[in-house]
Amino acid sequence: MEKKVKELKITPKDFEDVFNYRKNFILMPDSKGFKVGLVLMLKEFTTKYTGRRVSREIVGLKRNSEGLTDGYVVLGME
Numbered sequence: 001m002e003k004k005v006k007e008l009k010i011t012p013k014d015f016e017d018v019f020n021y022r023k024n025f026i027l028m029p030d031s032k033g034f035k036v037g038l039v040l041m042l043k044e045f046t047t048k049y050t051g052r053r054v055s056r057e058i059v060g061l062k063r064n065s066e067g068l069t070d071g072y073v074v075l076g077m078e
Contacts, residue, residue, distance in 0.1 A: 003057070004038055009045035018042060018077070019054045030073040034061055040077065 008028070010018065017023035026042075028034070036058050044052040060076035068074065 005041050005055070006032060006034075006038055007041045007043060008032075009049075010042040012044055012046060012050070015042065015044040015052060015054070018056065019052075024056075024078060025074055025076050027072055027074055030063060030071055034058060034073055034075060036060065040075070 010026070014023065014026065018026070038058045039055055040058065041053055041055050044050040056077035058075050059078050062068065062074040062076075064070075065074075
């Protein structure tokens with residue numbers, strides 16, 4: 001079965017950290033139907049798309065946790 005892919009914008013700083021495996025999580029508004037197993041196509045965005053992209057799979061997520069703003073989710077990726 002083919003995995004679902006969701007495209008998302010990401011800042012240049014976050015892109016570099018994810019691309020170079022220095023960051024394995026991101027904080028996102030929880031309005032996109034995120035779930036474990038979903039593949040994220042993270043596209044670097046400044047004032048426009050740069051053409052750089054990287055894919056990561058969601059391996060964990062955290063919602064409704066103490067200290068986490070309502071309506072946001074932390075996505076663990078690998």
